[in-house]
Amino acid sequence: MRQVAVVAFDGISPFHLAVPCAVFGERHGAALGYRLQVCSWEAGPLASSAGFQLQGLAGLAELAGADVVIVPSWRNVDELAAPALLQALRDAHARGAVVMGLCLGAYVLAQAGLLDGMAATTHWAFADDFAARFPAVTVLPDSLYLDDGQVLTSAGTAAALDCCLHLLRCQCGAAAAGQVARYLVTPPHRQGGQAQYIAQPLPANTRDDRLSGLLDEVRASLAQPHTLDSLAARVLMSRRTFTRHFRQLTGSTVQQWLLAERLARAQQLLETTALPVETIAQQAGFGSAPSLRLHFRRRFGVSPGDWRRSFAG
Template sequence: MHTLAVLALDKVVPFDLSTPIEVFTRTRLPDGRPAYRVRVCGTGPVDAGAFTLHPHHGLEALAEADTIVVPGRTDLTPVPGEVLDALRRAAAHGTRIASICSGAFTLAATGLLDGLRATTHWLAAAELAARHPAVRVDPDVLYVDNGQFLTSAGAAAGLDLCLHLIRRDHGSAVAADAARLSVMPLEREGGQAQFIVHDLPPAPRGSELEPLLRWLEDNCARELTLDDVAAEAGTSTRTLNRRFREQTGTTPLQWLLRARVRRAQHLLETTDHPVDRIAAQVGFGSPTAFRDRFKRVAGTSPHAYRAAFREVAKSC
């Protein structure tokens, strides 16, 4: 079982602390087994503002973790040297370390982010860049995945990062289940170019568009025009476009293209079908058009996506 340690330091942001605990504790493999063993680690009683918490584990647990999550802090005073040393030792042994929000300041203080792209809450991005000029701070993305070291922006972006880690570890099906438990889309657009899966914009529950969206997903491999979709909805194309904009924030054809890419991602993960065949299976008129759309939506090529995710999906 994958062991995940959440580092609790004084002035920890309660939301940032609870997010990985909640998400990873509730994640289940297809056979029902827990996907993660979650431990909260610290150096003693932790002042979390509205309350005090007592971690069950000390810093020694960081050495036993496969992944360490560093939540943000409301106080950006220097982190104790023993904490930084423990993180460096874990990194030297290959442990994956991810920060949420201002947790990037703690991770940057170890020197592990030097020369790498990183992000944090947009309000703190300039300060992070000023304190750690060797870090390439990007304030415009939800999270950055450098492989061993990951950073995310504030609040909800921490959820995005957790779901991304689950997807890396256990594939899209397990991550999708975790997303549903958190009432979150599997991924949101945010500028991150490394293997993001953008979820389909949903209609509000009970919306008149719900049956149409299900129909679009079931028929996304067909050659559908806007007139076809409007006919299925029993309305004019003008009314259809307006309702889609109001309820999903996008157009029917853009939604359909996104659905095709999502279907293609599933096929890339679970089959040996050549990319050109998958392009036809999901309704693209040409492999070139498929590759171009896939890269724009997923941030990478179909071949690179398959190489990154197929094995973890099969292992589940």
């Protein structure tokens, strides 16, 4: 059994606490070999941000035997976490446990020094503050989550679900993660980053409607040689206007979006078909197997063949 310890605290958001419990707990978590325990260094009962109380929690000793330790958020970015909690996180990391800081939980991991020299993410609204407080950490605010292998961080709120499902996928395989995602009525993996959720002026007009429709068409024809100019011409926009509207809609450039979509298509084909890598490269729009392997390894750190062996369902 994998032991999962979720750290609670006075004033915790029920949603943030519920996310890891929903993914790694309940009957499906037990069926996949997880035992989840909510723990705290604070004496209960603890008040939630919604007004109800939590009681019957385990102590920090639970972290000593945990395979996965999750800090699901943090109550105040100006507050330094308790020394006992920070030391327990360092000890868990030192003995090889996976440590996750979801949303503002990244602040606690950074306070413990576990993110020094690494890339991390957190809620986009606090990215600048986080970067200023922890200059030894490279903040990537556009990412929904980041995985360093042993340390994971996620963007705000619902991105915690993406991060937890990602870890489940890594530990139990794509089929298990997909089954849990279906139970939770959520995609097993979302493309894109949190830039698409940052408040920005987005003009509501027919051109944007056409742009959304164009993206659906491109997703259905990724094998074609799409370019910025060819896509702009299809919606009768200038290159500059199309670029501006595209970034407003997706939070990325055309090339970044195309690469993400093609990699997602390659992942799907690797996991669900027995097609040769050369065929997958053609269907996903990479043109050749070497090109697919190059981009795949850059993004995921493994080869397409390794990905298939790990996640083919």
